[in-house]
Amino acid sequence: MKTQLAALAQNGELRAAINTGNRALVQQQSDGTLTGVSPALARRLASEIGAELETVVYAGAGKVFADAGQGRWDVGFLAIDPMRAQKVAFTDPYIVIEATFAVRADAEYLRDVGDIDATGVSVLTATGSAYDMHLTKTLKHATLERSGTPPDSFAAFAAGQCDAVAGVRASLEGYFADDPSVRILSGVLTEVRQAMVLPHHDAVAIAALNEFVARAVSDGFVAAHSAAQE
Structure with a gap:
């Protein structure tokens, strides 16, 4: 399996697409350092195959997906979705996270x-996010609007756009922590299954990557790096 994984790197360099819009998976420190389970998995993969890691940073999942097949990244992290799966290849999920809504505090x-x-x-959502796709399929009565990346949509909501904004719970809690005018709902909009992903279909390579993910889950690596950001 290591040989198949090593083939993901280009000239000894593994380019990993990292979405900083999802605070449950990635936290960007003031000095630019990336922490969280997704960057940790990228570092472990690069180390195992003896490659230098180059992080390709994106502000939203929609932008990561849009660049698939454009030669800009070799491995990434996205929520599993059947429509995305027509273009990219997913491993089994390494973690399941919650998405929910933030609303105005006085919206009884x-x-x-x-x-x-x-x-x-x-309802406001980040363009191309997993919860955007979920809401597109499931909303029957409310009006759905889109605004860029998760931080873009949160900022637009804070500025007065829409009655609710969807997002990963950890990202909503981080962004609106000091805003008493916003209330985050305790219920769950959808559970988002996060996986590692290749920018194209390759049965051999995705099988090897899936084995890597399975090991990282079974040996406690994913749990340890997920707990570290809580």
């Missing part, structure tokens, strides 16, 4: 996730 009519899909309610 929005107390639960089930209250969101109602006539007259407007």
